[in-house]
Amino acid sequence: MSAPVVTRFAPSPTGYLHIGGARTALFNWLYARGRGGRFLLRIEDTDRARSTPEASEAILKGLTWLGLDWDGEPVSQAARAERHAEVAHQMLASGHAYKCFATQEEIEAFREAAREEGRSTLFRSPWRDADPATHPDAPFAIRVKAPQEGETVIRDQVQGDVRIRNDQLDDMIVLRSDGTPVYMLAVVVDDHDMGVTHVIRGDDHLNNAARQMLVYRAMGWDLPVFAHIPLIHGPDGKKLSKRHGALGVEEYQRMGYPAAAMRNYLARLGWSHGNDEFFTDDQAKEWFDIAGIGKSPARLDFKKLDHLTGQHMSAGDDAALLHELEGYLAATGADALSETRRAALLRAMPLVKDKARGFGQLLEKAHFILTDRPVVPDEKAQAALDNVSRGILRELTPRLQNASWEREFLEDVVSEIAQAHGLGLGKLAQPLRAALAGRTTSPSVFDMMLLLGREETLGRLQDAVIREG
Numbered sequence: 001m002s003a004p005v006v007t008r009f010a011p012s013p014t015g016y017l018h019i020g021g022a023r024t025a026l027f028n029w030l031y032a033r034g035r036g037g038r039f040l041l042r043i044e045d046t047d048r049a050r051s052t053p054e055a056s057e058a059i060l061k062g063l064t065w066l067g068l069d070w071d072g073e074p075v076s077q078a079a080r081a082e083r084h085a086e087v088a089h090q091m092l093a094s095g096h097a098y099k100c101f102a103t104q105e106e107i108e109a110f111r112e113a114a115r116e117e118g119r120s121t122l123f124r125s126p127w128r129d130a131d132p133a134t135h136p137d138a139p140f141a142i143r144v145k146a147p148q149e150g151e152t153v154i155r156d157q158v159q160g161d162v163r164i165r166n167d168q169l170d171d172m173i174v175l176r177s178d179g180t181p182v183y184m185l186a187v188v189v190d191d192h193d194m195g196v197t198h199v200i201r202g203d204d205h206l207n208n209a210a211r212q213m214l215v216y217r218a219m220g221w222d223l224p225v226f227a228h229i230p231l232i233h234g235p236d237g238k239k240l241s242k243r244h245g246a247l248g249v250e251e252y253q254r255m256g257y258p259a260a261a262m263r264n265y266l267a268r269l270g271w272s273h274g275n276d277e278f279f280t281d282d283q284a285k286e287w288f289d290i291a292g293i294g295k296s297p298a299r300l301d302f303k304k305l306d307h308l309t310g311q312h313m314s315a316g317d318d319a320a321l322l323h324e325l326e327g328y329l330a331a332t333g334a335d336a337l338s339e340t341r342r343a344a345l346l347r348a349m350p351l352v353k354d355k356a357r358g359f360g361q362l363l364e365k366a367h368f369i370l371t372d373r374p375v376v377p378d379e380k381a382q383a384a385l386d387n388v389s390r391g392i393l394r395e396l397t398p399r400l401q402n403a404s405w406e407r408e409f410l411e412d413v414v415s416e417i418a419q420a421h422g423l424g425l426g427k428l429a430q431p432l433r434a435a436l437a438g439r440t441t442s443p444s445v446f447d448m449m450l451l452l453g454r455e456e457t458l459g460r461l462q463d464a465v466i467r468e469g
């Protein structure tokens, strides 16, 4: 039986959770969740100058909004510095690392001379093979003994075998002379201690993998499976920047995208399963595999995201959508819904969610249910309520008073009036919609009438008829 899968997301808390990070997190989450594995979170906060608690907070919030739940408590890398140092000393004790007493000046002088002589400027420490008896009583860094011949092969599940000549690798410092561990050591020790079996991350870390492998080898630890995924590009094929929408995920929440559509969309950014575009979380978990990750950078495509959003809205559970919509309102600083409006919106949800390309559009369609009498028409609706139209609506009102409040009867009444005026149903629907919703886009007039009920419908028509045009 193979070991259970453990993946992790290891963001550096120096800013918000951007879309590339969110996708990396999603891939790791899907991989673990689809295999009954664990998905862990590690905050790589060793760069004290650049890491902030606010950024950590924003990242956790972003992941939570996206619906990517992690197992256990997030691990702070900085809090594990002692353990990292301990491992460096173990490497020293086992002879896989050595004390290097070279000063910064000596390293600089080495490089300078190498440059002048046209040699590689990679530092070769004279202490690598020095007799410990010759060691001075001075501060030292711990360097790993890297192989100097042959090559290191990263068996990457996305990129294939990536070969790096060992003469390109220096004896990396693992513990600085002030006793602080380097990032490259911390990552490996943490991944090992957390039992990470699969490292899925951006291919900007591919070169790091070769150096990290030195630590795994020195400690005799099993390598995880590496999968370095191509970064996301903008629609123009260029490296992603803010201009393209390299925004924090919370911006996507504020733009009104539902998390399910985001997950679906992000999963498709660089991964595919046949021609499937729209899928559920369960399908994604079942289908997601490293083999389906492409080798070339995916391009951000808002049209696709909008389209998937419409599909996820239509398929979404009414109560869950309402709940998410309330999150959207809070995120955009809008007023919360009153109990009455909540209930009304829930009833209207089947009508208004259909193909809505975001919560903004859903709210626009739901305007009729979220507004009180007298309904104030917007400019276009006002134009639809000209004198002739209002005259027709005036005629319609008493007929509706007596109609049985069921779709077929309502349709009959409205059709008859339209016919009497030589109008198509569509022509009459327009002012009717304007009167009921104050908008020119809304669910169908009959759906609205049924939902609003007789009294409210008649009241709104009355208001429109008497309003000065």
Ligand code: GLU
Pocket (backbone or CB within 6 Å): 009, 010, 011, 012, 044, 187, 201, 205
């Ligand atoms: N902290 C690194 C980053 O935010 C990720 C390191 C890793 O995944 O190994 O880019």
